[in-house]
Amino acid sequence: MSKIFISGNHAFAEAALRAGCQCYFGYPITPQNELGEYMADHMRKLGRVFIQSESETAAINMVIGGAATGARVMTSSSSPGVSLKQEGISFLAGFELPAVIVNVMRGGPGLGNIAPSQGDYFQATRGGGHGDYRTPVYAPASVQEIADLTYHAFDVADRYRTPVMMLSDGMMGQMKEPVVFPEPIGKLPDKEWALKGRGDGPSRYLCSLILDVMEMERHNWKLVRKYDEIEKNEIRYEEYMLDDAEIVVIAYGTTARIAKGAIKRVRKDGVRAGMLRPITLWPFPKKALADLCARIRQFVVFEMSTGQMLEDVQIALAGRADIVFHGRPGGVVPMPVEFARIIYREYHKMTKPQI
Amino acid sequence: MTAIIYTGPLMTKTAAKHRVIIDTEMCKGCTLCIAYCPKKVLKESEHLNKAGYHYAEPENPDQCTGCLICTLVCPEVVIEVYDE
Amino acid sequence: MKLKNAWPKYYKKGVATHYCPGCGHGIVHRIVAEVLEELDLGRRAIGVNPAGCAVLAYLYFDFDVIESAHGRGTAIATGIKRSRPDLFVFTYQGDGDLSAIGTAETIHSANRGENICVIFINNAVYGMTGGQLAPTTLIDMKTTTTPLGRDPKYDGYPLHITDVVAQFPGVVYAERVAIDGPAGIRKTKKAITNAFKTQVEGQGYSIIEVLSPCPTNWKLSPVDSFKWVTEVMMKEFPTGVLTDKRPGKE
Numbered sequence: 001m002s003k004i005f006i007s008g009n010h011a012f013a014e015a016a017l018r019a020g021c022q023c024y025f026g027y028p029i030t031p032q033n034e035l036g037e038y039m040a041d042h043m044r045k046l047g048r049v050f051i052q053s054e055s056e057t058a059a060i061n062m063v064i065g066g067a068a069t070g071a072r073v074m075t076s077s078s079s080p081g082v083s084l085k086q087e088g089i090s091f092l093a094g095f096e097l098p099a100v101i102v103n104v105m106r107g108g109p110g111l112g113n114i115a116p117s118q119g120d121y122f123q124a125t126r127g128g129g130h131g132d133y134r135t136p137v138y139a140p141a142s143v144q145e146i147a148d149l150t151y152h153a154f155d156v157a158d159r160y161r162t163p164v165m166m167l168s169d170g171m172m173g174q175m176k177e178p179v180v181f182p183e184p185i186g187k188l189p190d191k192e193w194a195l196k197g198r199g200d201g202p203s204r205y206l207c208s209l210i211l212d213v214m215e216m217e218r219h220n221w222k223l224v225r226k227y228d229e230i231e232k233n234e235i236r237y238e239e240y241m242l243d244d245a246e247i248v249v250i251a252y253g254t255t256a257r258i259a260k261g262a263i264k265r266v267r268k269d270g271v272r273a274g275m276l277r278p279i280t281l282w283p284f285p286k287k288a289l290a291d292l293c294a295r296i297r298q299f300v301v302f303e304m305s306t307g308q309m310l311e312d313v314q315i316a317l318a319g320r321a322d323i324v325f326h327g328r329p330g331g332v333v334p335m336p337v338e339f340a341r342i343i344y345r346e347y348h349k350m351t352k353p354q355i
Numbered sequence: 356m357t358a359i360i361y362t363g364p365l366m367t368k369t370a371a372k373h374r375v376i377i378d379t380e381m382c383k384g385c386t387l388c389i390a391y392c393p394k395k396v397l398k399e400s401e402h403l404n405k406a407g408y409h410y411a412e413p414e415n416p417d418q419c420t421g422c423l424i425c426t427l428v429c430p431e432v433v434i435e436v437y438d439e
Numbered sequence: 440m441k442l443k444n445a446w447p448k449y450y451k452k453g454v455a456t457h458y459c460p461g462c463g464h465g466i467v468h469r470i471v472a473e474v475l476e477e478l479d480l481g482r483r484a485i486g487v488n489p490a491g492c493a494v495l496a497y498l499y500f501d502f503d504v505i506e507s508a509h510g511r512g513t514a515i516a517t518g519i520k521r522s523r524p525d526l527f528v529f530t531y532q533g534d535g536d537l538s539a540i541g542t543a544e545t546i547h548s549a550n551r552g553e554n555i556c557v558i559f560i561n562n563a564v565y566g567m568t569g570g571q572l573a574p575t576t577l578i579d580m581k582t583t584t585t586p587l588g589r590d591p592k593y594d595g596y597p598l599h600i601t602d603v604v605a606q607f608p609g610v611v612y613a614e615r616v617a618i619d620g621p622a623g624i625r626k627t628k629k630a631i632t633n634a635f636k637t638q639v640e641g642q643g644y645s646i647i648e649v650l651s652p653c654p655t656n657w658k659l660s661p662v663d664s665f666k667w668v669t670e671v672m673m674k675e676f677p678t679g680v681l682t683d684k685r686p687g688k689e
Contacts, residue, residue, distance in 0.1 A: 023522050049521045053514070054547035061511035061544070065487075065518020068505050069526070073518070091508055195503045195519075197483035197526050203449075205497035207506040374440065383460035385654075385661040391621060408460065424621045426444045430458065430465025438441040 003178040008168060011143045011179055012076065012102050013038035015150035018184040021100070022071035023049040025062035029081045030114040031170035032104035036076065056081035060088030060101070067097040068206055070194030072154050076102035078170070079112060079120050083128065089163050090129030093223070094208030096193075098157035100150065101135075102166040104173040107331035115331025116170035116254060121308035124165050125282040132220050134227045136234060137165045137281040139252040143177035149279070151182045158189050160230055167281060169304065171254050171333055227283075236279035237288055241267070245274030247347050248292060250313050251302040252278050254333070259302050261336030262343055271347045281309065289316040298350045301325045302339055304332070372439040373421035375413050381433045384408035388425035388434060394418035397425065447472035449481040449501045456499055461661020463618040463651030464493055467560060468500065470628045471531070475502065478635055480527040485519055487512040491533035492566040510541025513548035516555045527638060529556035535565050538574040538600040545600065549644050552609020556634045557646040559601065562653035563672060570656035574598035577675050582656070597675050601648040605681035611643035613681040617650040619668035626678070642685055650676055 006014065013035050016024070024039040036052065043050035049066065053059040059075045066073040077085060082103045092099050105120045107113035122128075124137045136156055140146040146168065153164045195206055210216040238256075241263060242248065251259040256277040263273045276292065278285050292299075299321055301310045306329045313323060326342045328334045375396060382404065388411050389397045398414035411434075413419075419436070426434045446452055450472035458464045475481040481502045488496040490509035497504035507515045512530035520528040537545050537559050548555065564582055565571040571584040575597050579588040589597075605613035612634055616627040627649055634645035650672050652664035659667055 023518065025518065051517065051521065051551075054543050057511070058514040058544050058547065061508065061514035062518035062521075064507075064511075065505075065515035065520075066522040067518075068515070069485075069519055069522045071522040073522075087508055088511075095506075195485055195505060196523070197485060198501075198503050199482050203501045203503055205504040205506070207497060209494060209506055373443075381455055385461035387461060387661050387665070390662045406455070421443060423444060427621045427624050428466070430460075430462055430469075431456065432446070432450065432465070432469055434444075436443045438443055 003180055005176055005178050006143060007034060007174055007176045008143050008146050009034035009104065009173040010038045011146040012150050012166065012168070013042070014181060015147040016074050016100065016154070017042055017046070018182055019151045019154040020072050020185045020188050021048070021074050021154065023062070023066040023073040024075070025051050025053050025059040025066070025073070026075050027053050027056045027059050027077065027081060029056070029078045031106055031173050032076050032078050032102065034173070035102065035104070056084040057088065060085040063099045064088060064091060064095070064097060067092065067099050068095070068195050070191035070196070072098070072158070072188065074100045074102065076104065078104045078106045079108050082120060082123065086129035089135065090127070090131050090133060091208055092163040093133035093135065094131065095206050096161040097163070098161055099163045100153045100157055100166065101163055102168065105167065105169045107329070113331045114170060116172070116304065116333055117329060117331050118169060118253060118255060118304040118308070119329060120167065121281065121303070121305060124167050125284070125312070133223060134282055135163050135165050136230055136283070137167055139167045139279060139281050140172070141253050141256045141277065143172070143175065144179050145279070146172070147179050147181050156234060158191070160226055161193070162226070162230070167253065169254050231283040234280060235283050235285050237285040238277040238279060240277060241274040242276065242292070244272055245296065246272045247298045247300065247343060247350060248296050249273060249275040249300045249302060249343070250278070250289070250309070251275065252281060252309060255302050255304050258334055258336050259339050262339035265336060265340040266343050266347070271343060273343050273347065278309070284312045284316065286316040289313065290318070293317055293320040297321050298346055299323045300343060300346055303327045304334070305329050372417070373419040374437045374439055375416060375419050375425065376435045376437065377411055377413070378433040379410040379412065380404050380406070381431055382408060382410035383431055384410055385430060386411065387428040387430070391424050391428045393422060393424065394420060448476045451499055451501045454499055457495060458492065459655045461652060461654040461664055462492070463560065463562065463649065463653070466618050466624060467558065467627065467649055467651065468496065470624070470631055471558065472500065474628060474632050474635055478632070478639065480635065480639070483525065484527045484529070487516045487519070487528070487530040489530070489532040489536040491536050493531055493533065493560070494567065496531060510536050510539070511544055512536065512541065513553070513555070513557060514544040517548050517551070517553050520553060520555050524554070527635070529558060529635070529638070531558045532560065533566070534559070534561045534563065534573045534575045538598050542600070546604060549604040549607050549610050549646070552607070552643045554638055554641055554643060556638050557644070558631065559646060559648040560651045561648055561676065562651045562656070564653055564656045566653050566656055574600070575676070577671065599676070601646055601681055604646060609643050610646065610682060611684045612637045612645040615648040615650065615676060615678045615681060617668050617673060617678050618652060619650070619665050619673070637685060648676070650678070
């Protein structure tokens with residue numbers, strides 16, 4: 001198993017290829033253009049489908065078409081382009097079609113900038129599209145995780161018949177790290193439900209329109225049962241130096257990498273800091289967080305945003321512990337020393353003898 | 356000079372007879388078949404079907420030549436034309 | 440007694456459609472089912488139905504169909520056809536679906552010359568939502584959002600989208616037909632047959648625009664609607680072949 005030195009954007013694509021991704025549809029947008037370009041270089045040579053679509057909206061609808069035939073399909077974009085895909089993602093959820101959607105986040109709102117941010121947490125986890133649905137959201141924090149989680153995402157998408165979101169950011173997309181890729185998939189799963197032409201059998205149709213309200217309600221609760229299954233089986237998080245921690249950082253993605261650097265720094269000075277890093281943002285590791293409350297009184301939430309995952313932390317902790325938030329939105333990438341100062345400050349407030 | 360006078364009925368080639376059958380419950384009373392039938396075979400019924408439409412029904416069934424124009428213009432595929 | 444007109448195999452029997460009396464959809468649906476049967480395409484056909492009056496077309500067609508978000512039919516059809524080129528893929532779209540919200544998808548799927556068929560039902564109005572302005576609404580035509588009649592100063596001009604895409608190299612066959620009487624209906628079936636054949640032969644993209652009566656929103660009887668198609672609509676949208684780049688036809 002050889003190591004390949006590869007960028008995040010390229011790793012998304014290579015992992016998708018190995019997972020048997022049959023179709024890629026996408027539109028250029030910085031900072032994820034390299035993903036589409038890698039697909040352009042490889043897909044047609046492999047006899048697979050690559051289209052640079054006319055818009056992100058068109059791309060997500062091509063994804064719907066490809067997914068409906070049972071193919072493994074992917075699209076990628078960055079924040080404003082992912083906004084354009086929201087209708088399509090809602091339709092994928094309503095149709096119960098599998099797909100993998102990559103968002104390499106940039107500064108926002110509006111046109112924003114092309115620097116890394118984590119400003120799309122709400123969009124990803126609160127279902128940026130309309131209607132009662134959820135999508136599993138994966139937040140890799142390294143290029144190796146990009147490779148592993150993307151490969152895994154196709155399985156999750158197929159197993160539960162759901163669109164799956166990969167949440168990355170402009171820095172991780174560009175940075176290069178050594179990666180060991182999973183082996184190319186052997187046999188792809190059978191999809192009885194896919195549309196393949198009626199043949200000699202009865203005709204079928206795929207729709208998300210359900211005019212009968214009782215039936216629509218049944219469908220909505222059916223989706224909820226599916227989401228409960230996903231929540232039961234698919235939560236992932238990393239525990240970093242939690243065993244003896246007194247102050248715990250919650251962060252994901254690139255921010256978690258920076259926080260690790262901060263934690264290493266403060267540990268040298270005897271500050272017992274640790275981190276719980278959510279890897280699935282939905283389903284959020286609520287229980288793991290809540291369990292920590294038994295012995296941890298102080299949490300520090302770092303995000304490259306004005307505070308979005310913060311709300312999920314607040315929900316999980318339900319007021320049983322203190323939370324301090326520090327965010328850098330707009331494309332600013334903080335340094336570990338900045339986070340270290342925050343941890344020091346809160347730790348000393350916490351351990352200061354009360355007079 | 357002998358004149359040949361026909362006194363009996365003219366013998367014409369008998370065309371096959373056709374019958375129009377309409378699924379009156381599915382008819383929506385659009386009257387397109389009535390308007391386009393070249394032989395005025397059909398008329399709007401005085402009665403209503405369960406959906407509340409005055410359905411089409413044959414008025415002069417013997418005039419039907421089996422041209423199938425009614426089946427062409429019918430949006431609901433409710434007309435069947437039979438060769439008798 | 441021998442039945443002269445057999446029930447179309449790829450059309451569901453005993454299902455009352457929700458279409459208004461005299462609506463063109465019922466006629467074109469039947470034609471599509473007949474052509475699929477005659478060309479033996481029903482077993483491998485995937486239809487893409489629009490948002491619009493035909494949003495429930497999958498309840499009437501007896502072959503595989505997928506619903507589409509408003510306007511996105513040609514993008515979905517692209518995804519299906521590229522993923523499974525062996526399937527027979529066509530869209531069935533109204534004038535808002537295809538030439539308002541779906542304009543980009545319509546133009547670019549045509550520009551890529553996707554090997555799909557597009558059936559474009561043009562009734563010059565937004566039917567399902569209650570009769571609003573459409574890109575193809577005629578000048579001075581009253582709709583619920585042009586209560587004083589379409590005024591180019593505010594509302595622009597009737598859009599001839601089929602004429603636009605007919606010029607693209609990848610569009611191999613484009614024809615405008617009309618549901619305005621028996622002859623028009625026969626021509627519509629011939630045009631759809633030609634279009635479907637171009638996909639079977641792998642020749643590229645085909646689009647058939649069908650001028651279609653909408654008695655409810657035109658506030659005319661079905662019989663008068665047919666006449667309105669001939670006497671008024673066809674003045675703005677003349678029927679005829681807009682492009683024929685099929686090999687062998689010069």
